[in-house]
Amino acid sequence: MSSPNTDDIDAVSNQKKLGKHLYTDLADLYKTPLYVYDGDQIQRNFKAFQKAVSKLNSKVYFAVKANSSVAILSLLKSVGAGADIVSGGELQRALVANIKANDIIFSGVGKTDEELLLAMKHSIGQINVESGAELERISELAFANNLKCSVALRINVDVDPGSHEKISTGQKSTKFGIGLNEGQAEDYYQKIISHPNLNPAGLAVHIGSQLTRLEPFEIAYKVLLNFSNYLRGKGFDVPCLDLGGGFGIDYKTNTNPDFSEYGKMVSSLFQNQGYKLGFEPGRSIVANSGSLITKVIYVKNGINKRFIIVDAGMNDLIRPTLYEAYHRIDNLQERGDHRELSDIVGPICETGDYLAKDRMMPPVEAGDYLAVRGVGAYGAVMMSNYNTRPEASEVICYEGEIHLIRPRRTVEQLIKMDVNPFE
Numbered sequence: 268m269s270s271p272n273t274d275d276i277d278a279v280s281n282q283k284k285l286g287k288h289l290y291t292d293l294a295d296l297y298k299t300p301l302y303v304y305d306g307d308q309i310q311r312n313f314k315a316f317q318k319a320v321s322k323l324n325s326k327v328y329f330a331v332k333a334n335s336s337v338a339i340l341s342l343l344k345s346v347g348a349g350a351d352i353v354s355g356g357e358l359q360r361a362l363v364a365n366i367k368a369n370d371i372i373f374s375g376v377g378k379t380d381e382e383l384l385l386a387m388k389h390s391i392g393q394i395n396v397e398s399g400a401e402l403e404r405i406s407e408l409a410f411a412n413n414l415k416c417s418v419a420l421r422i423n424v425d426v427d428p429g430s431h432e433k434i435s436t437g438q439k440s441t442k443f444g445i446g447l448n449e450g451q452a453e454d455y456y457q458k459i460i461s462h463p464n465l466n467p468a469g470l471a472v473h474i475g476s477q478l479t480r481l482e483p484f485e486i487a488y489k490v491l492l493n494f495s496n497y498l499r500g501k502g503f504d505v506p507c508l509d510l511g512g513g514f515g516i517d518y519k520t521n522t523n524p525d526f527s528e529y530g531k532m533v534s535s536l537f538q539n540q541g542y543k544l545g546f547e548p549g550r551s552i553v554a555n556s557g558s559l560i561t562k563v564i565y566v567k568n569g570i571n572k573r574f575i576i577v578d579a580g581m582n583d584l585i586r587p588t589l590y591e592a593y594h595r596i597d598n599l600q601e602r603g604d605h606r607e608l609s610d611i612v613g614p615i616c617e618t619g620d621y622l623a624k625d626r627m628m629p630p631v632e633a634g635d636y637l638a639v640r641g642v643g644a645y646g647a648v649m650m651s652n653y654n655t656r657p658e659a660s661e662v663i664c665y666e667g668e669i670h671l672i673r674p675r676r677t678v679e680q681l682i683k684m685d686v687n688p689f690e
Protein backbone atom coordinates (compact mmCIF):
# COMPACT_ATOMS: atom_id res chain seq x y z
CA MET A 268 0.00 0.00 0.00
CA SER A 269 1.13 3.53 -0.56
CA SER A 270 1.07 6.30 1.98
CA PRO A 271 1.32 10.06 1.54
CA ASN A 272 4.68 11.59 2.26
CA THR A 273 3.87 13.77 5.24
CA ASP A 274 6.21 15.89 7.32
CA ASP A 275 7.22 15.15 10.86
CA ILE A 276 6.34 17.86 13.34
CA ASP A 277 8.90 19.06 15.87
CA ALA A 278 7.48 18.53 19.37
CA VAL A 279 9.07 21.68 20.81
CA SER A 280 8.67 24.29 18.07
CA ASN A 281 5.61 22.67 16.44
CA GLN A 282 7.34 23.22 13.09
CA LYS A 283 7.54 20.94 10.05
CA LYS A 284 10.70 18.88 9.77
CA LEU A 285 12.39 16.14 7.77
CA GLY A 286 14.20 13.60 9.95
CA LYS A 287 15.52 15.75 12.77
CA HIS A 288 15.92 18.86 10.65
CA LEU A 289 13.45 21.76 10.51
CA TYR A 290 12.82 22.82 6.93
CA THR A 291 13.26 26.43 8.01
CA ASP A 292 16.72 25.65 9.47
CA LEU A 293 17.74 23.99 6.19
CA ALA A 294 16.54 27.05 4.28
CA ASP A 295 18.53 29.37 6.58
CA LEU A 296 21.63 27.22 6.21
CA TYR A 297 21.59 26.40 2.50
CA LYS A 298 19.66 29.50 1.34
CA THR A 299 16.68 29.44 -0.98
CA PRO A 300 15.51 28.34 -3.47
CA LEU A 301 16.43 24.89 -2.18
CA TYR A 302 15.39 21.40 -3.25
CA VAL A 303 15.07 19.04 -0.28
CA TYR A 304 14.64 15.28 -0.87
CA ASP A 305 13.69 12.46 1.46
CA GLY A 306 16.05 9.62 0.48
CA ASP A 307 14.31 7.06 2.68
CA GLN A 308 11.01 7.81 0.94
CA ILE A 309 12.68 7.30 -2.47
CA GLN A 310 13.89 3.86 -1.42
CA ARG A 311 10.49 2.98 0.07
CA ASN A 312 8.76 3.94 -3.18
CA PHE A 313 11.17 1.85 -5.22
CA LYS A 314 10.83 -1.18 -2.97
CA ALA A 315 7.03 -0.93 -3.09
CA PHE A 316 7.18 -1.01 -6.88
CA GLN A 317 9.62 -3.94 -6.88
CA LYS A 318 7.39 -5.86 -4.50
CA ALA A 319 4.31 -5.30 -6.67
CA VAL A 320 5.97 -7.06 -9.63
CA SER A 321 8.13 -9.50 -7.67
CA LYS A 322 6.06 -12.55 -8.57
CA LEU A 323 7.06 -12.06 -12.19
CA ASN A 324 10.48 -12.53 -13.76
CA SER A 325 11.20 -8.80 -13.71
CA LYS A 326 13.70 -5.97 -13.37
CA VAL A 327 12.88 -2.37 -12.47
CA TYR A 328 14.81 0.36 -14.30
CA PHE A 329 14.49 3.85 -12.79
CA ALA A 330 13.77 6.47 -15.49
CA VAL A 331 16.78 8.72 -14.94
CA LYS A 332 15.26 11.73 -16.68
CA ALA A 333 12.85 12.21 -13.75
CA ASN A 334 15.77 12.95 -11.42
CA SER A 335 19.34 12.35 -12.53
CA SER A 336 21.16 13.27 -9.31
CA VAL A 337 24.07 10.85 -8.89
CA ALA A 338 23.33 10.62 -5.16
CA ILE A 339 19.72 9.59 -5.81
CA LEU A 340 20.78 7.12 -8.52
CA SER A 341 23.22 5.66 -6.04
CA LEU A 342 20.51 5.22 -3.35
CA LEU A 343 18.29 3.53 -5.92
CA LYS A 344 21.09 1.30 -7.17
CA SER A 345 21.64 0.07 -3.61
CA VAL A 346 18.06 -1.27 -3.53
CA GLY A 347 18.41 -3.00 -6.90
CA ALA A 348 17.49 -0.42 -9.53
CA GLY A 349 18.66 -0.51 -13.11
CA ALA A 350 18.45 2.67 -15.22
CA ASP A 351 16.29 3.74 -18.15
CA ILE A 352 18.20 6.51 -19.93
CA VAL A 353 17.45 8.87 -22.82
CA SER A 354 20.87 10.40 -23.56
CA GLY A 355 24.60 9.77 -23.50
CA GLY A 356 24.81 12.17 -20.57
CA GLU A 357 22.37 10.10 -18.54
CA LEU A 358 24.35 6.98 -19.49
CA GLN A 359 27.44 8.54 -17.94
CA ARG A 360 25.53 9.54 -14.81
CA ALA A 361 24.19 6.00 -14.37
CA LEU A 362 27.70 4.56 -14.75
CA VAL A 363 29.13 7.09 -12.27
CA ALA A 364 26.45 5.91 -9.81
CA ASN A 365 27.84 2.37 -10.30
CA ILE A 366 24.78 1.01 -12.06
CA LYS A 367 25.99 -1.96 -14.13
CA ALA A 368 25.99 -1.39 -17.89
CA ASN A 369 23.96 -4.54 -18.32
CA ASP A 370 21.21 -2.99 -16.15
CA ILE A 371 20.81 0.02 -18.45
CA ILE A 372 18.15 0.52 -21.15
CA PHE A 373 18.52 3.34 -23.69
CA SER A 374 15.24 4.90 -24.96
CA GLY A 375 14.53 7.98 -27.08
CA VAL A 376 13.77 8.93 -30.71
CA GLY A 377 16.93 10.88 -31.51
CA LYS A 378 20.01 8.99 -30.39
CA THR A 379 23.11 10.32 -32.15
CA ASP A 380 25.99 8.23 -33.52
CA GLU A 381 28.17 9.31 -30.58
CA GLU A 382 25.53 8.25 -28.06
CA LEU A 383 24.88 4.92 -29.78
CA LEU A 384 28.59 4.13 -29.97
CA LEU A 385 29.07 5.03 -26.30
CA ALA A 386 26.20 2.69 -25.39
CA MET A 387 27.56 -0.13 -27.55
CA LYS A 388 31.11 0.22 -26.28
CA HIS A 389 29.82 -0.13 -22.72
CA SER A 390 27.67 -3.12 -23.79
CA ILE A 391 24.56 -1.73 -22.11
CA GLY A 392 21.65 -4.10 -21.54
CA GLN A 393 19.39 -2.95 -24.32
CA ILE A 394 18.76 -0.20 -26.85
CA ASN A 395 15.09 0.50 -27.58
CA VAL A 396 14.82 1.40 -31.24
CA GLU A 397 12.13 3.85 -32.32
CA SER A 398 12.39 3.90 -36.14
CA GLY A 399 13.64 2.04 -39.19
CA ALA A 400 16.24 4.75 -39.73
CA GLU A 401 17.60 4.27 -36.23
CA LEU A 402 17.75 0.49 -36.67
CA GLU A 403 19.66 0.99 -39.91
CA ARG A 404 22.16 3.29 -38.17
CA ILE A 405 22.67 0.92 -35.25
CA SER A 406 23.29 -1.97 -37.67
CA GLU A 407 25.90 0.05 -39.57
CA LEU A 408 27.66 1.30 -36.46
CA ALA A 409 27.76 -2.12 -34.83
CA PHE A 410 29.05 -3.74 -38.02
CA ALA A 411 31.68 -1.06 -38.76
CA ASN A 412 33.02 -1.14 -35.20
CA ASN A 413 32.69 -4.89 -34.72
CA LEU A 414 30.43 -4.43 -31.68
CA LYS A 415 27.48 -6.51 -30.47
CA CYS A 416 24.28 -4.87 -29.39
CA SER A 417 20.97 -6.01 -27.84
CA VAL A 418 18.06 -4.27 -29.50
CA ALA A 419 14.35 -4.06 -28.71
CA LEU A 420 11.66 -2.38 -30.80
CA ARG A 421 9.54 0.28 -29.14
CA ILE A 422 6.03 -0.24 -30.41
CA ASN A 423 3.52 2.57 -30.87
CA VAL A 424 0.34 0.82 -29.72
CA ASP A 425 -1.88 3.83 -30.58
CA VAL A 426 -3.48 4.22 -27.14
CA ASP A 427 -4.50 7.55 -25.60
CA PRO A 428 -3.25 7.52 -22.02
CA GLY A 429 -5.69 10.23 -20.91
CA SER A 430 -2.93 12.49 -19.60
CA HIS A 431 -1.65 15.97 -20.53
CA GLU A 432 -0.92 16.18 -24.27
CA LYS A 433 2.70 17.24 -23.72
CA ILE A 434 3.41 14.02 -21.82
CA SER A 435 1.38 11.61 -23.96
CA THR A 436 3.53 9.34 -26.13
CA GLY A 437 1.36 6.35 -27.07
CA GLN A 438 -0.84 7.66 -29.88
CA LYS A 439 0.14 7.26 -33.51
CA SER A 440 0.15 11.07 -33.87
CA THR A 441 3.24 11.30 -31.62
CA LYS A 442 6.87 10.86 -32.66
CA PHE A 443 7.35 7.78 -30.48
CA GLY A 444 7.69 4.13 -31.41
CA ILE A 445 7.04 1.98 -34.46
CA GLY A 446 3.44 1.48 -35.62
CA LEU A 447 1.91 -1.96 -36.10
CA ASN A 448 -0.25 -1.25 -39.13
CA GLU A 449 2.05 -1.59 -42.10
CA GLY A 450 3.99 -4.71 -41.19
CA GLN A 451 7.07 -2.57 -40.49
CA ALA A 452 7.61 -3.81 -36.96
CA GLU A 453 7.76 -7.42 -38.14
CA ASP A 454 10.21 -6.50 -40.91
CA TYR A 455 12.44 -4.68 -38.46
CA TYR A 456 12.36 -7.55 -35.98
CA GLN A 457 13.36 -9.91 -38.79
CA LYS A 458 16.29 -7.60 -39.58
CA ILE A 459 17.46 -7.68 -35.97
CA ILE A 460 17.29 -11.48 -35.90
CA SER A 461 19.28 -11.90 -39.09
CA HIS A 462 21.94 -9.26 -38.42
CA PRO A 463 25.25 -10.75 -37.20
CA ASN A 464 25.95 -7.89 -34.74
CA LEU A 465 22.48 -7.55 -33.23
CA ASN A 466 20.72 -9.64 -30.60
CA PRO A 467 16.93 -9.48 -30.34
CA ALA A 468 15.95 -8.24 -26.87
CA GLY A 469 12.21 -8.09 -27.45
CA LEU A 470 9.65 -5.29 -27.51
CA ALA A 471 9.00 -2.13 -25.51
CA VAL A 472 6.10 0.21 -24.88
CA HIS A 473 5.67 3.49 -23.01
CA ILE A 474 2.45 5.38 -23.59
CA GLY A 475 2.91 8.51 -21.51
CA SER A 476 3.39 10.01 -18.09
CA GLN A 477 1.20 10.88 -15.11
CA LEU A 478 -1.32 8.14 -15.91
CA THR A 479 -3.82 7.77 -13.10
CA ARG A 480 -5.94 4.89 -14.44
CA LEU A 481 -4.92 1.28 -15.06
CA GLU A 482 -7.03 0.87 -18.18
CA PRO A 483 -4.74 2.55 -20.75
CA PHE A 484 -1.81 0.42 -19.49
CA GLU A 485 -3.91 -2.71 -19.79
CA ILE A 486 -5.04 -1.90 -23.35
CA ALA A 487 -1.46 -1.09 -24.41
CA TYR A 488 -0.05 -4.25 -22.83
CA LYS A 489 -2.63 -6.43 -24.54
CA VAL A 490 -1.67 -4.99 -27.93
CA LEU A 491 2.01 -5.57 -27.14
CA LEU A 492 1.43 -9.11 -25.92
CA ASN A 493 -0.62 -9.99 -28.99
CA PHE A 494 2.12 -8.80 -31.26
CA SER A 495 4.91 -10.53 -29.35
CA ASN A 496 2.99 -13.80 -29.33
CA TYR A 497 2.47 -13.37 -33.07
CA LEU A 498 6.25 -12.94 -33.54
CA ARG A 499 6.90 -15.99 -31.41
CA GLY A 500 4.39 -17.91 -33.48
CA LYS A 501 6.59 -17.15 -36.48
CA GLY A 502 9.54 -18.65 -34.67
CA PHE A 503 11.21 -15.39 -33.57
CA ASP A 504 13.03 -15.19 -30.25
CA VAL A 505 11.29 -12.52 -28.11
CA PRO A 506 12.88 -12.77 -24.64
CA CYS A 507 11.82 -9.52 -22.92
CA LEU A 508 8.92 -7.13 -22.82
CA ASP A 509 9.70 -3.66 -21.52
CA LEU A 510 6.44 -2.25 -20.15
CA GLY A 511 7.66 1.33 -19.63
CA GLY A 512 6.74 3.78 -16.88
CA GLY A 513 4.14 6.49 -16.56
CA PHE A 514 2.46 5.89 -13.20
CA GLY A 515 0.92 9.10 -11.98
CA ILE A 516 0.89 10.42 -8.44
CA ASP A 517 -1.82 12.37 -6.62
CA TYR A 518 -0.25 15.82 -6.40
CA LYS A 519 -2.96 17.10 -4.04
CA THR A 520 -1.98 14.65 -1.31
CA ASN A 521 1.48 13.62 -2.57
CA THR A 522 0.37 10.00 -2.60
CA ASN A 523 1.65 7.33 -4.94
CA PRO A 524 -0.66 5.00 -6.85
CA ASP A 525 -1.30 1.61 -5.35
CA PHE A 526 1.39 -0.33 -7.18
CA SER A 527 -0.07 -3.63 -5.99
CA GLU A 528 -3.21 -3.09 -8.12
CA TYR A 529 -0.96 -2.48 -11.11
CA GLY A 530 1.09 -5.56 -10.20
CA LYS A 531 -2.04 -7.72 -10.15
CA MET A 532 -3.13 -6.47 -13.57
CA VAL A 533 0.33 -7.15 -15.03
CA SER A 534 0.46 -10.60 -13.44
CA SER A 535 -2.91 -11.58 -14.84
CA LEU A 536 -1.71 -10.66 -18.34
CA PHE A 537 1.86 -11.96 -18.29
CA GLN A 538 2.04 -14.79 -15.79
CA ASN A 539 3.32 -18.03 -17.34
CA GLN A 540 3.82 -16.38 -20.73
CA GLY A 541 7.57 -16.92 -20.52
CA TYR A 542 8.69 -13.29 -20.88
CA LYS A 543 11.22 -11.43 -18.80
CA LEU A 544 9.57 -8.10 -17.94
CA GLY A 545 11.13 -4.67 -17.57
CA PHE A 546 9.54 -1.65 -15.87
CA GLU A 547 10.65 2.00 -16.10
CA PRO A 548 8.98 4.10 -13.40
CA GLY A 549 10.38 7.60 -12.93
CA ARG A 550 7.92 10.06 -11.42
CA SER A 551 6.31 7.62 -8.99
CA ILE A 552 9.68 6.78 -7.43
CA VAL A 553 10.88 10.32 -6.74
CA ALA A 554 8.09 12.89 -7.12
CA ASN A 555 6.62 12.76 -3.62
CA SER A 556 10.08 12.77 -1.99
CA GLY A 557 10.93 16.35 -2.97
CA SER A 558 10.03 19.83 -1.73
CA LEU A 559 11.23 23.13 -3.16
CA ILE A 560 11.73 25.63 -0.34
CA THR A 561 11.35 29.23 -1.38
CA LYS A 562 11.32 32.54 0.48
CA VAL A 563 8.59 35.15 0.21
CA ILE A 564 10.12 38.39 -1.04
CA TYR A 565 7.01 40.59 -1.16
CA VAL A 566 3.29 40.26 -0.69
CA LYS A 567 1.50 42.48 -3.20
CA ASN A 568 -2.23 43.12 -2.92
CA GLY A 569 -3.73 43.21 -6.40
CA ILE A 570 -7.25 44.29 -7.29
CA ASN A 571 -8.99 40.98 -6.81
CA LYS A 572 -6.24 38.71 -5.62
CA ARG A 573 -3.02 38.65 -3.73
CA PHE A 574 0.38 38.07 -5.38
CA ILE A 575 2.87 36.21 -3.26
CA ILE A 576 6.23 36.97 -4.85
CA VAL A 577 8.84 34.34 -4.02
CA ASP A 578 12.51 33.77 -4.81
CA ALA A 579 11.92 30.59 -6.86
CA GLY A 580 10.96 31.09 -10.49
CA MET A 581 10.10 29.09 -13.57
CA ASN A 582 13.83 28.51 -14.02
CA ASP A 583 13.77 26.50 -10.75
CA LEU A 584 10.45 24.72 -11.40
CA ILE A 585 8.93 24.94 -14.87
CA ARG A 586 6.19 22.33 -14.41
CA PRO A 587 3.34 24.71 -13.46
CA THR A 588 3.77 26.83 -16.59
CA LEU A 589 4.84 24.02 -18.96
CA TYR A 590 2.18 21.43 -18.07
CA GLU A 591 -0.32 23.39 -15.96
CA ALA A 592 0.96 21.13 -13.20
CA TYR A 593 -0.50 21.44 -9.71
CA HIS A 594 1.88 21.39 -6.74
CA ARG A 595 0.64 21.75 -3.19
CA ILE A 596 2.25 24.74 -1.45
CA ASP A 597 2.49 25.01 2.35
CA ASN A 598 3.58 27.95 4.42
CA LEU A 599 6.24 26.59 6.80
CA GLN A 600 5.27 29.27 9.34
CA GLU A 601 1.95 28.84 11.14
CA ARG A 602 -0.05 32.04 10.69
CA GLY A 603 -3.58 30.77 11.10
CA ASP A 604 -6.15 29.45 8.68
CA HIS A 605 -7.78 32.43 7.00
CA ARG A 606 -7.32 31.65 3.30
CA GLU A 607 -7.18 34.15 0.47
CA LEU A 608 -7.15 33.83 -3.32
CA SER A 609 -3.51 34.15 -4.37
CA ASP A 610 -1.07 33.70 -7.22
CA ILE A 611 2.36 32.52 -6.15
CA VAL A 612 4.78 34.02 -8.64
CA GLY A 613 8.52 34.16 -9.21
CA PRO A 614 10.81 37.12 -9.90
CA ILE A 615 11.31 36.37 -13.60
CA CYS A 616 10.09 38.84 -16.22
CA GLU A 617 7.52 36.54 -17.85
CA THR A 618 3.79 36.25 -17.23
CA GLY A 619 4.26 32.47 -17.28
CA ASP A 620 6.53 32.69 -14.25
CA TYR A 621 4.28 31.24 -11.58
CA LEU A 622 4.26 28.30 -9.18
CA ALA A 623 0.50 28.39 -8.56
CA LYS A 624 -2.47 30.38 -9.84
CA ASP A 625 -5.73 31.18 -8.05
CA ARG A 626 -4.74 29.21 -4.98
CA MET A 627 -6.43 29.68 -1.61
CA MET A 628 -3.43 30.36 0.61
CA PRO A 629 -3.18 30.96 4.36
CA PRO A 630 -1.68 34.21 5.72
CA VAL A 631 1.84 34.85 4.42
CA GLU A 632 4.39 37.54 5.28
CA ALA A 633 7.59 38.66 3.58
CA GLY A 634 10.46 36.49 4.84
CA ASP A 635 8.29 33.37 5.29
CA TYR A 636 9.44 30.11 3.76
CA LEU A 637 7.01 28.19 1.55
CA ALA A 638 7.36 24.50 0.64
CA VAL A 639 6.32 23.53 -2.89
CA ARG A 640 5.51 19.82 -2.65
CA GLY A 641 5.84 16.85 -4.96
CA VAL A 642 8.74 18.29 -6.96
CA GLY A 643 11.15 15.31 -6.77
CA ALA A 644 10.43 14.37 -10.41
CA TYR A 645 10.92 16.63 -13.44
CA GLY A 646 11.78 19.49 -11.08
CA ALA A 647 15.50 20.07 -10.56
CA VAL A 648 16.38 18.27 -13.83
CA MET A 649 14.63 21.01 -15.80
CA MET A 650 16.29 23.96 -14.05
CA SER A 651 17.85 26.67 -16.20
CA ASN A 652 19.79 29.88 -15.69
CA TYR A 653 17.21 32.15 -17.31
CA ASN A 654 17.58 35.74 -16.04
CA THR A 655 21.14 34.74 -15.00
CA ARG A 656 19.78 33.01 -11.94
CA PRO A 657 21.98 30.26 -10.49
CA GLU A 658 20.08 26.97 -10.08
CA ALA A 659 18.69 26.03 -6.67
CA SER A 660 20.92 23.91 -4.42
CA GLU A 661 19.82 20.35 -3.69
CA VAL A 662 20.06 18.49 -0.37
CA ILE A 663 18.89 15.04 0.69
CA CYS A 664 17.94 13.63 4.08
CA TYR A 665 18.88 9.96 4.43
CA GLU A 666 18.72 7.94 7.64
CA GLY A 667 18.41 11.16 9.60
CA GLU A 668 21.43 12.94 8.10
CA ILE A 669 21.36 15.87 5.69
CA HIS A 670 23.74 15.83 2.71
CA LEU A 671 24.37 18.53 0.12
CA ILE A 672 24.14 16.76 -3.25
CA ARG A 673 24.45 19.76 -5.59
CA PRO A 674 25.60 23.18 -4.49
CA ARG A 675 24.28 26.21 -6.35
CA ARG A 676 26.80 27.73 -8.75
CA THR A 677 27.87 31.33 -8.35
CA VAL A 678 26.99 34.03 -10.86
CA GLU A 679 30.74 34.33 -11.56
CA GLN A 680 30.83 30.67 -12.55
CA LEU A 681 27.89 31.15 -14.88
CA ILE A 682 29.39 34.21 -16.57
CA LYS A 683 32.77 32.50 -16.93
CA MET A 684 31.23 30.17 -19.55
CA ASP A 685 30.67 33.14 -21.85
CA VAL A 686 33.35 33.96 -24.40
CA ASN A 687 33.65 37.60 -25.48
CA PRO A 688 35.56 37.93 -28.78
CA PHE A 689 34.95 41.74 -28.88
CA GLU A 690 36.75 42.84 -25.74
Ligand SMILES: *Cc1c(COP(=O)(O)O)cnc(C)c1O
Pocket residue numbers: 330332333351353374375473475476477511512513514547548549550551644
Ligand atom coordinates in the same frame (compact mmCIF):
# COMPACT_ATOMS: atom_id res chain seq x y z
C1 LIG B 1 9.84 9.33 -19.36
C2 LIG B 1 9.91 7.87 -19.60
C3 LIG B 1 9.68 6.97 -18.54
C4 LIG B 1 9.30 7.41 -17.16
O1 LIG B 1 8.02 7.96 -17.10
P1 LIG B 1 7.38 8.36 -15.67
O2 LIG B 1 6.09 8.97 -16.05
O3 LIG B 1 8.31 9.32 -15.02
O4 LIG B 1 7.23 7.11 -14.89
C5 LIG B 1 9.83 5.62 -18.81
N1 LIG B 1 10.16 5.16 -20.04
C6 LIG B 1 10.37 6.01 -21.08
C7 LIG B 1 10.72 5.45 -22.41
C8 LIG B 1 10.24 7.38 -20.89
O5 LIG B 1 10.45 8.21 -21.93
